Amino acid sequence: MGGSFLITLREGLEAGLIVAIILAYLKSTNQRRHFRTVLLAALAAVAISLVVGAAIFAIAGEFEGRGAEAFEGLAMLAAVGVLSWMIVWMKRQSAGIKKSLEHEMAQAIGMGSVFALALIPFSAILREGLETAVFLFAATRTSTPLESTIGATAGIVVAVGLSWGIYSGGYRLNLRVFFNVTGTLLIFFAAGLLIHGIHELQEAALLPISIEHVWDINNIVNDGSGVGLWLKALLGYNGNPSLLEVIAYPTYLVLASWYFIAMRPASPSVAPTPAAAQARLAEREADPPIAD
Numbered sequence: 001m002g003g004s005f006l007i008t009l010r011e012g013l014e015a016g017l018i019v020a021i022i023l024a025y026l027k028s029t030n031q032r033r034h035f036r037t038v039l040l041a042a043l044a045a046v047a048i049s050l051v052v053g054a055a056i057f058a059i060a061g062e063f064e065g066r067g068a069e070a071f072e073g074l075a076m077l078a079a080v081g082v083l084s085w086m087i088v089w090m091k092r093q094s095a096g097i098k099k100s101l102e103h104e105m106a107q108a109i110g111m112g113s114v115f116a117l118a119l120i121p122f123s124a125i126l127r128e129g130l131e132t133a134v135f136l137f138a139a140t141r142t143s144t145p146l147e148s149t150i151g152a153t154a155g156i157v158v159a160v161g162l163s164w165g166i167y168s169g170g171y172r173l174n175l176r177v178f179f180n181v182t183g184t185l186l187i188f189f190a191a192g193l194l195i196h197g198i199h200e201l202q203e204a205a206l207l208p209i210s211i212e213h214v215w216d217i218n219n220i221v222n223d224g225s226g227v228g229l230w231l232k233a234l235l236g237y238n239g240n241p242s243l244l245e246v247i248a249y250p251t252y253l254v255l256a257s258w259y260f261i262a263m264r265p266a267s268p269s270v271a272p273t274p275a276a277a278q279a280r281l282a283e284r285e286a287d288p289p290i291a292d
Contacts, residue, residue: 008155015128016163041118049129069204076197079138192236195245211243
């Protein structure tokens with residue numbers, strides 16, 4: 001439940017912020033007539049994401065035995081890769097995403113192209129939706145369907161509420177702190193998915209097992225019930241891990257955390273509009289530099 005909640009909260013808020021930024025820009029520039037285009041594009045992206053998510057679950061249901069284990073293991077490793085990239089991308093882009101979106105919107109409106117305008121929210125929301133579909137599939141492999149559904153629904157509700165509050169100006173959210181905190185939690189979640197994926201691939205005999213159980217503490221904290229099951233779903237706890245799992249978990253945590261902490265957000269740099277470029281050129285011609 002915790003993993004599904006964190007995923008939909010984070011991804012839902014990212015998608016909500018994109019829509020909120022676009023609508024706020026249209027509102028401030030007296031372009032409210034484009035609201036319908038933006039909202040329809042966002043809904044279309046959500047619909048496609050739901051179809052893709054359903055297809056992933058349907059395809060997974062066609063596999064049995066080693067095939068199912070192999071599919072789930074590879075899906076989890078793919079989710080780890082996409083999740084890691086998403087965490088890094090959002091930290092780098094968080095400082096300039098608002099200016100970048102506003103610049104793209106200004107260009108699309110200047111071109112007079114409804115398609116170009118709709119493509120901005122559609123592509124951004126579709127990216128978030130497809131990522132969420134992959135993450136939720138991986139998350140449901142470590143918790144019950146009911147828990148995953150409750151967690152995912154709660155995350156979406158909170159994300160929608162926060163997005164609306166930010167758009168309406170009802171409250172402010174320190175986005176840098178939010179994404180840093182959720183990014184850190186998602187690194188632990190991704191590490192858990194990594195060793196779950198390794199475990200499934202070992203069960204499918206696609207990865208070697210040098211030592212099957214380095215230790216077994218299920219008699220203390222059982223990973224199949226209670227607190228152990230919750231830790232398994234959120235952090236990847238395993239009461240009797242293999243040697244490869246024991247090596248992979250801290251290795252990923254150390255490398256991902258080090259990169260996440262050391263990386264700095266990219267400086268927002270948006271190309272000037274043609275009008276701004278002409279204004280700067282006129283200023284230079286009117287006041288040329290003085291030669292030595």
